[in-house]
Amino acid sequence: MSAVTMEAARAARPKDPDVEFRLLGPFEVRVRDRLVPVTSPKLRVLLAALLLNASRPVTVGDLAGALWGADQPANPRRATQVAVVRLRAVLEAAGCPGLIRTRPESYLVEVPADQIDLGRFERRLREADRAAERSDAVAEAEALRAALIEWRGEPLADLSFEHLRHRLTQLQERRLHVLERRFDADLRLGRHDRIVAELIDATAEHPLRERFWAQLMTALHRAGRRADALAAYHAARRHLIDELGIEPGEELRRTHATVLGGLRSPDTGSVLLPAVPRQLPAAVPSFAGRTGEVSRLDTLLAPDEWDGAGAPTIMVISGTAGVGKTALALHWARRVAHRFPDGQLWADLRGYDHRPPLSAGQALTLFLRGLGVPDASIPSDPDGRSALYRSLLDGRRVLVVVDNAAAADQVRPLLPGGSGPAVIVTSRDPLTGLIAAGGAQSLELDRFTAAESRELMVRRLGERRVEADPAAVAEIVDRCARLPLALSIATARASQRPGLRLGRLAAQLRAARERLDEFSGSDAATDVRAVFSWSYRKLGEPAARLFRLCGVHPGPDMSTETLAALAGVAPPDLLPLLRELADAHLVVEHVPGRWTVHDLLRVYATELADGHDPAERRGGLRRVLDHYLHSAHAAAMVLEPLRDAIELTPPDPAAAVRVPTDREDALAWFAREHDGLLAAVERAGRGGFETHAWQLAWTLADFQQWRGLWPDRAACLTIALTAARRLGNIAEQARAHRGLGYAYTRLARNDEAHLHLRQALEVYERLDDRAGQARAHHGLSYLLERQGDRTGALWHAERALVLYPPEGNRAQRARAVGSVGWCHSQVGRHRLALRFNRLALALLDGVGDRVAEAATWDNLGYAHHHLGDHRQAVACYETALRLRRELGHRYGEANTLTHLGDTLHASGARDAARRSWQEALAVLDQLGEPDADRVRIKLRELTTTVV
Structure with a gap:
């Protein structure tokens, strides 16, 4: 505390009385600012026990306990009375007689509260409480600061009496709580720079008090010292683990999450705790050899001491196929997992597989899910995913294992940017680009000796x-x-x-x-x-057949039910065959219920399948595609029951179709099987299964859109378009063009979006499909609005409404009406917008289209805001926000939060507006949306504007 602040606080204290007692530090009695010696230890204890209860009677028994503890004299009552007589004499000689009063079976000290430092401390706390009630943060902080000035050290530090030790402990705890409260008040006032030094002292003195660490991290973060804030977290964590054997509590972990990037829950908007991923596959059985290599990995990647500084350490393990690169990486990773307490991430990039490689964007999605990021919060573009990934890993002690990389470019987006993580990359290629430009170390494996x-x-x-x-x-x-x-x-x-x-x-x-x-x-x-x-x-024929068919499966791994469809056998009959293959080391159950095959063995299985009965190969592929298609169709209809279902050819009877039990089950199944479904779309689109290709792409639409998987969506639709052209299916070509138009709009590839939407419109016009034309106009309206052409957007929205017949699908017509209403608001016709959106709500009544309901409430709020009815606008936005959070519609949630902030700001609620915009910005940044910049400008202008 500065000398000026200290002096100001003391000047604010009432004029010191003639008599003053000091308990909050070494015990002192002062008369006319002169120290009065109370030399007898027993009398000092007696007076302190009375002053701790000033103006309240203290029983003779309690005073005797304070004076003698368990070692009581023969007549404690008489001994206490004698001590009180002696104490009265000392006080009278010092010039302050009559302070100790006798009561039945007790004594009390009558001293004004301001003559005791503890009393002044309590008075200042009451002043702080009153300031807090009237939201006066400045007065609260100053009252707390003045209260703490009364403390000179440990209360009654020079006295020894166990009987009242618990009371002194309570006082110490009270002081620490007040100090925490004062730091909170200073943080609310933006005084983070001024309290960093005090917080460093507080954490040094009380290293196990997590609240001080959380406040220090917050102050450092707000002062722009993010790296120091992360280092403080790791220091706190080391203290807690070393001394108590526990991990940091929720508050400290939430503060850590905020410093890492403020990731928020799509359901509640609250800050998420960083997850601790454990993605390593099962341990390698009977690992042998590689003693020198293991020692080198120990030295470089997992040293005994880690200071949290510097860049991530990267090791590239290279060597020929089958030499044991993955086995070494996995054995070492499991051996030292305890040295990476913030988790372990694992991804197989399939760089040398017959299947399409895993892109860096797909691997980042897997990593972000492992780090606890909800799918709705994962940015749609790879750059956004990479940025969020680096933020979440910065300062965390995480091990990242990237297996089977084909090239350096496939790995670079997966490398953390800051200190803390260690990375292992395995590849048949030395990846000299990573070594030359990325500072990676190289470990080349030779065959066993x-x-x-x-x-x-x-x-x-x-x-x-x-x-x-x-x-x-x-x-x-x-x-x-x-x-x-x-x-x-x-x-x-x-x-x-x-x-x-x-x-x-x-x-x-x-x-x-x-x-x-x-x-x-x-x-x-x-x-x-x-x-x-x-x-x-050496295999039995059923197991040999299953192994051959593993070369047919298009995905990165296989569930038991998918393998059952592939082989055309019931799951119970499949398990003995899988055990036979696993015993022969031809398949591996890398997680319970999911199986994979080494890339060399998969090539061999494919070779066997190619040389065997072609009908077996084609039959297995058809069954697994049928399994994926019909299972995905069932899940898609559970996710969106209002969707117009497509007509499917009945599946092979042995395809083992899976029907989800509810919406959560459908989402979980899509999440588990998404990579396999993408591979199935790609394989079906190569030829011979074109209908499966476009129908599989159809089933994935809602899941990919809700999760913001726009690159995957565009890839699926491109395959679907090619397949529809081969089939001569004009209607599906139009659907694929329309879907690509929307996907490219979200990816900001506007020229391509416009081209595909125009092509869709032309095809629908040739087919005389009015509903299809309306949907294409919707897409063009959305594209033009995002490009800033509001008049053109309104024209297309009105054209779409005309194309929907009044007696047709109510949900479709309601969306069209709401779209027109929104576009009217965009050109300033807000009363007309209210009419259209109220009509849209009436059409939606009883339909069950909550997505459209949320959008319509947001539209109504926007119109009310611009008509000056802020109270009604807030009510509409709150309804829209609730619906969008229930749906997990993250981009819509951010839009509503932005609009709500606009209304709150216009109504004078600046703090509430700031909170709303900050929440919107957090969501938009997580989604990688360019709209984030507009919200950032609003916050900047709010900060620089002084009322």
Whole structure:
């Protein structure tokens, strides 16, 4: 506290009386500002016990307890009376007689509250409470500051009496609470710069008091010292873990979330706690070798001490296929997971797969979900996703594992930007671009040494069995090309047959190689293929068939029910086949109920499927596409029952269609299967299943739009358009053009959006499809409005309304009426806008279209605002906001919050307007919407305008 502030606070205190007692620090008695010596320890304790209860009787028993504790004299009553007589004499000699009064079985000190520092402290607190009631933050802060001036240290620090120790502890806690309250008041007044030093002292003195840490983080963050705020969080967390063995509480974690970016819940708008992701797949069984590599990873990526400074550490593990890159990364990650308490992220980029690779944008979506970001809050554009991802990871001790990257460009958006995280990237390519430009370290894996190969076999088969036939072991290692993947498959088969001599196993591998035709590649590749062939031939035919069909499945992984459809068997009959494949190390259950196949094995399975019965391959693909299509259609109709369903061809009876139980189940299924559904659309669109392609794209519309997955939406619709052209299906071409127009509008690709919407309109006109034409005009109206052409937007909205017949679909007509009303507001015709939107609400009554209802209430609020009826506007906006939050309509929520802020500001409620705009800005920033800049300007102008 500055000397000026201290002096001002003391000047505000009433003139010191002749007698003053000080309890809030070393015990003092002053008369006419002269220290009165009370030398007897017992008398000092007696006087302090009375003063702590000034003007209240204290029983003789309580005073005796304070004086002697458990070691009471023979006659404590008489001894206490004698002590009181002696104390009266001391006070009288000092010039302050008559302070101690006798009451029945008790004594009291009659002293005005202002003559005791504790009394003055309490009076200042009452002044602060009154200031808070009238919302006078300045007066509250000054009263609290004055109250704290009374404290000179630990209360009664130079006295010793256990009987009243709890009271002194309460006083200390009271002081800390008041200090917290004063810091809060200063933060509300924008004095963050002035209290940082005090908060640093407070956290140093009370390192386990989380509220001080939260206030320090807030002050640093508001002072523009974000990195220091994050460092404070990690310091607090270390104290709590080291001394109490606990993680930070909710308030501190919420403050951390705010510093990281203020991510808010789509349901409540409250700040979300950062999630702690645990995305690592199952541990590698019987991991062997790589001692030096593990040690190097320990040194570089997980040092014993981490100071929270510097850039993220990145390690690129490279090497040939099957050399164990993923196994090493996973083994090490699981081994040191405790050193990354903020979580572990994992993504397989499928860089060397027969399937389409996972894009950086898709991987970021997986990461953000793992970090607790709701789908509705994930930005639609990759740059926005990357920015949010970096913000959430900044300062957090997170391990990121990026598996099977094909190129540096695929990885760069996934690299954190600040200190804290560590990153492992695995690739067959050295990724020199990351090393040269990104500061990554390189770790190139060679094939196992002979000793490492033997160690793996010992771990799987036991020392005695390996020791019994060293020549066979050497040949098996050689036949497996010292590749960990091949050795794992070979030893898996041997481990299931304890009686199989290793010499015979070596002979079987030798014969398998001789049976294979030579193909392009090295001898090592041929040997690995021989191991695959040998293991595959050991399978029973049902399991062998299932393995072949795994090469047909288009997705990154497979659920049990999807595999059942692929194989055309019931799930209970499928499980023994999956166990047989898993025992042979040909499939892996990487999470419960979901299965994956190593990329080399998938290539081999595809090769087998291509060389087998073509009908088997096509039948499996049709069944899995039927499963995806009919399951997705059922889920889509649960999400949006008002949607016009499309007519599907009945599925294959063995396609195992899944019907969701409710809306939440449908959303969860779409979230789990989205990557597989995208892959299914892509595979169907390659040829032979064009109807599946456009119908699958149709089923994904609502989920992708509600989650803001606009790049995925555009990709699906592009495939759907190509498929519809091959089929000669003109109506579906128009639908795809219209959908692409809307998707490109949201992606700000306006020229492409306009082209597709015009093409859709032309096709609908040729087909004489009035409803289709109306929808195309809706799309053009929306596009032109976003481009600023409000007159053109109104023309298209009115044209759409004309095309909807009055006796037609009420929901469609209501949306058209509401759109016209909104466009009238945009050109200043607000009374006309009210008429149209009231009509829209009447049309929606009983229809159940809550999306349209929310938009219409927002339109009404906008019109009332511009007509000067602010109270009615607020009521309309609050209804719209409630509906949009219930629906999870994040962009609509932000629009309503922006409009509500405009109305509140116009009505003079500046603080409420600021809060509304701040909430809108948080949502828009999370969605990566350009509208955020307009809200940012509103907040800036509000801050710079002084009333």
